[in-house]
Amino acid sequence: MTEKKILTPSLEHYLRTIHELEKEKGYARVTDVADKLKVAKPAVSNALKKLIANKLVDHKIYESIFLTKKGEEQAINVSGKFSILVNFLIEILGIDEEKAFLDACLIEHYISPTSLNRFLDLLRFFESKENSELLELFKKYQRDCESDDNCPTCSFHCEVSTNEEYRLT
Amino acid sequence: MTEKKILTPSLEHYLRTIHELEKEKGYARVTDVADKLKVAKPAVSNALKKLIANKLVDHKIYESIFLTKKGEEQAINVSGKFSILVNFLIEILGIDEEKAFLDACLIEHYISPTSLNRFLDLLRFFESKENSELLELFKKYQRDCESDDNCPTCSFHCEVSTNEEYRLT
DNA sequence: TAATAATGTTAACCTAGATTAACTATTTTA
DNA sequence: TAAAATAGTTAATCTAGGTTAACATTATTA
Numbered sequence: 149m150t151e152k153k154i155l156t157p158s159l160e161h162y163l164r165t166i167h168e169l170e171k172e173k174g175y176a177r178v179t180d181v182a183d184k185l186k187v188a189k190p191a192v193s194n195a196l197k198k199l200i201a202n203k204l205v206d207h208k209i210y211e212s213i214f215l216t217k218k219g220e221e222q223a224i225n226v227s228g229k230f231s232i233l234v235n236f237l238i239e240i241l242g243i244d245e246e247k248a249f250l251d252a253c254l255i256e257h258y259i260s261p262t263s264l265n266r267f268l269d270l271l272r273f274f275e276s277k278e279n280s281e282l283l284e285l286f287k288k289y290q291r292d293c294e295s296d297d298n299c300p301t302c303s304f305h306c307e308v309s310t311n312e313e314y315r316l317t
Numbered sequence: 318m319t320e321k322k323i324l325t326p327s328l329e330h331y332l333r334t335i336h337e338l339e340k341e342k343g344y345a346r347v348t349d350v351a352d353k354l355k356v357a358k359p360a361v362s363n364a365l366k367k368l369i370a371n372k373l374v375d376h377k378i379y380e381s382i383f384l385t386k387k388g389e390e391q392a393i394n395v396s397g398k399f400s401i402l403v404n405f406l407i408e409i410l411g412i413d414e415e416k417a418f419l420d421a422c423l424i425e426h427y428i429s430p431t432s433l434n435r436f437l438d439l440l441r442f443f444e445s446k447e448n449s450e451l452l453e454l455f456k457k458y459q460r461d462c463e464s465d466d467n468c469p470t471c472s473f474h475c476e477v478s479t480n481e482e483y484r485l486t
Numbered sequence: 487t488a489a490t491a492a493t494g495t496t497a498a499c500c501t502a503g504a505t506t507a508a509c510t511a512t513t514t515t516a
Numbered sequence: 517t518a519a520a521a522t523a524g525t526t527a528a529t530c531t532a533g534g535t536t537a538a539c540a541t542t543a544t545t546a
Contacts, residue, residue, distance in 0.1 A: 156503085178523070194504085273455050
């Protein structure tokens with residue numbers, strides 16, 4: 149039942165992209181995937197071979213790439229991770245959408261299910277009715293922090309904010 | 318002032334490892350790095366060439382690898398990311414130490430400084446005197462969730478917890 | 487001090503994942 | 517339906533980051 153085959157981050161990404169395209173426009177062709185991931189078509193062909201070998205997708209050439217049952221399960225798994233991370237980053241941490249997407253796109257492939265599930269817990273905790281004021285409290289904490297020159301959080305910011313660029317691989 | 322050169326995740330990892338060894342035992346030799354990262358020595362030699370070319374380290378052969386000023390800055394930056402993540406995972410999310418280290422080791426190379434700084438904010442928020450009861454509240458929320466068969470968080474857990482294995486690069 | 491052990495590099499090779507150029511096959515359209 | 521546009525693959529090449537085997541150099545110790 150449980151699928152133990154480990155995909156590389158890159159292949160996971162292809163899989164999720166195919167899944168997204170299927171949902172968005174009903175089909176996913178090599179060209180669509182290439183455009184969405186901003187890679188050349190041969191890179192997609194290449195990834196496809198591996199996904200097909202792993203029985204995660206089928207490819208009706210000149211029609212569409214289809215996820216198998218197994219492929220869909222894994223895609224949903226990755227999508228789940230992605231959603232949790234994006235939501236957490238946007239809703240709780242207040243990261244802007246574009247950056248949240250970029251971060252989540254990378255982290256989703258590296259975080260353990262355990263940690264991710266705890267993130268989900270925390271997300272739900274913040275969103276729960278009983279704690280409706282919590283998020284506002286956190287934002288207030290951040291604002292107060294910003295206006296405090298001796299705030300230890302803020303001084304540490306300087307140390308970790310040297311380099312805003314990062315890879316997408 | 319600000320260092321814009323981007324290191325790959327792998328090279329960042331080497332850099333942080335050298336820094337850690339320097340702190341732990343006063344020096345870092347090729348063999349130490351290889352042991353700590355569980356790679357063969359030629360992999361270290363190879364990484365070293367690139368780090369030296371980037372003026373991030375010096376190597377006195379048969380003595381030690383030394384971080385340059387620039388190298389130390391970057392190492393501290395990466396270490397900072399690592400610490401924030403580890404602390405967040407352990408202290409707030411309650412992940413066990415070993416898994417927290419593994420997750421943080423990967424995520425540190427992919428997360429943006431912006432997101433990371435927000436994590437730090439949230440970590441401090443949880444740790445602040447005004448909110449001393451917050452963490453307990455969260456743990457309670459999780460416990461309650463566990464005992465609720467219809468809890469949406471828990472049912473989602475099943476979806477994302479299929480595959481506990483993950484790569485270390 | 488000579489033999490041995492430890493340290494480190496080089497060379498050859500492997501895999502993953504990308505690129506461009508050239509090609510084939512299909513679909514569209516005039 | 518023939519010509520043109522689109523879709524996709526193959527082949528050759530590149531980079532990053534590993535591996536093992538063989539070798540050179542330095543340090544240790546008997």
